Amino acid sequence: MVFDLxxxxxxxxxxxxxxxxxxxxxxKQLIFTIAYRLIGDYDMSxxxxxxxxxxxxxxxxxxxxxxxxxxxxxxxxxxxxxxRLREATKILPTNSEQNPNPQELHMVEDVVTGSRKRVIIxxxxxxxxxxxxxxxxxxxxxxxxxxxxxxIVGITPENVKVSLSRxxxxxxxxxxxxxxxxxx
Amino acid sequence: xxKNSCPEIDKLIANRLNLLADxxxxxxxxxxxxxxxxxxLMAIESEIDKELSLNFDPRxxxxxxxxxxRLIREFKxxxxxxxPVLAILNSILIMVIVFFAGILLTEIWMKVVQYMTPAFLTxxxxxxxxxxxxxxxxxxxxFGFRKIGLKYINF
Ligand SMILES: [Zn+2]
Numbered sequence: 001m002v003f004d005l006x007x008x009x010x011x012x013x014x015x016x017x018x019x020x021x022x023x024x025x026x027x028k029q030l031i032f033t034i035a036y037r038l039i040g041d042y043d044m045s046x047x048x049x050x051x052x053x054x055x056x057x058x059x060x061x062x063x064x065x066x067x068x069x070x071x072x073x074x075x076x077x078x079x080x081x082x083x084r085l086r087e088a089t090k091i092l093p094t095n096s097e098q099n100p101n102p103q104e105l106h107m108v109e110d111v112v113t114g115s116r117k118r119v120i121i122x123x124x125x126x127x128x129x130x131x132x133x134x135x136x137x138x139x140x141x142x143x144x145x146x147x148x149x150x151x152i153v154g155i156t157p158e159n160v161k162v163s164l165s166r167x168x169x170x171x172x173x174x175x176x177x178x179x180x181x182x183x184x
Numbered sequence: 185x186x187k188n189s190c191p192e193i194d195k196l197i198a199n200r201l202n203l204l205a206d207x208x209x210x211x212x213x214x215x216x217x218x219x220x221x222x223x224x225l226m227a228i229e230s231e232i233d234k235e236l237s238l239n240f241d242p243r244x245x246x247x248x249x250x251x252x253x254r255l256i257r258e259f260k261x262x263x264x265x266x267x268p269v270l271a272i273l274n275s276i277l278i279m280v281i282v283f284f285a286g287i288l289l290t291e292i293w294m295k296v297v298q299y300m301t302p303a304f305l306t307x308x309x310x311x312x313x314x315x316x317x318x319x320x321x322x323x324x325x326x327f328g329f330r331k332i333g334l335k336y337i338n339f
Contacts, residue, residue: 020253021246032242049242053249054256121235140236165198174191175232182231183224 009066012057012159024053030141031077037137038081040126048084052077074111074152078134085130124174132167139164190222191215199227282322289318 003026011019031052035045055076061070098155125133136151150157175182191212198204199212215220293314 003210020250024205024246026250028242028245033240033331035240036240046242048243050245050249050252053245054252057249057253058256117231117235118238121232124312136236140233141239142237161201161203165194165201165203169194172197172229172279175228179228182228 005069006066009060009069011062014059020057022051023069025075029051030070032072033141034074034077034134034137035081037122037125037133038078038130039084040122044084044088048077048080051080055080071148071151074138078103078152082130120175120178120181124171124178127174128167132163132170135160135164135167136171189215190219193225196222196225197229200226200233278326282325285325286318286322289321290314293317 008019032049035048039045138144144158150160
């Protein structure tokens with residue numbers, strides 16, 4: 001079956017639940033990945049992921065151009081995640097290197113089938129600005145154009161590449177000392 | 185130890201992101217061909233890239249999203265053009281009711297005052313008490329109606 005996004009969006013506007021389910025299936029990995037990379041917590045990301053779709057379906061009438069559904073959806077996820085970050089800065093694992101939270105590590109391993117490398121990368125990501133985390137996530141998630149990334153992150157398209165390399169270099173610095181583990 | 189001629193890690197990363205000018209890119213790539221240290225750095229970079237390219241799966245959330253949407257829809261009436269119109273009519277109605285209720289209450293209060301005012305209350309304090317009670321009543325009526333309005337009309 002061909003995935004016709006515009007048709008599915010229009011059907012969802014009329015409350016077609018099969019169409020909605022198909023949209024969720026198609027975008028859930030993307031939205032969950034964004035949420036998880038931004039928040040670093042499995043349960044909270046799960047929550048944001050569901051809320052993103054609920055909010056999107058509730059406000060579908062406001063989306064004038066169904067072609068833009070993907071970037072629009074990502075922006076909803078971004079806003080929800082940013083809100084959550086603002087609300088809960090205290091419980092976020094920003095200092096997990098010095099004080100690793102075993103429960104959190106377990107969750108990270110659980111989500112991504114138990115790799116130490118994944119924990120190291122996510123902990124380093126958590127030390128970057130949310131904007132940089134979002135930028136890297138979108139860049140490495142396939143099929144985003146520079147223009148789309150710029151729109152979701154809220155920067156100009158000309159700025160994407162420079163900001164991206166800066167974010168990537170920052171990440172590299174946060175990973176200093178973990179080189180051997182990353183190569184193992 | 186790094187050789188002196190080794191490019192900065194920033195440059196190596198920029199090269200991976202295709203950000204270098206042609207001549208710079210060529211020199212970095214030539215260097216990489218025969219520098220084991222930089223090759224190792226690049227191997228680390230590619231591990232990082234590999235990890236960053238992972239997608240995570242939230243498993244089956246479709247049913248949950250649909251259930252939550254159904255619940256929300258049951259408790260919230262569908263929005264349409266009628267809602268704002270009803271809201272405006274509702275406010276006008278409230279204003280009219282409050283206005284007439286105010287007049288009525290003033291009349292009643294005046295009658296009560298006329299027959300029941302003790303001698304020690306002067307005309308001035310009676311007027312003040314009347315005014316205050318009218319304001320309080322108006323506010324409570326307004327809030328009462330607003331609450332009813334909110335229940336039936338989706339603002
Ligand atoms: Zn070198």
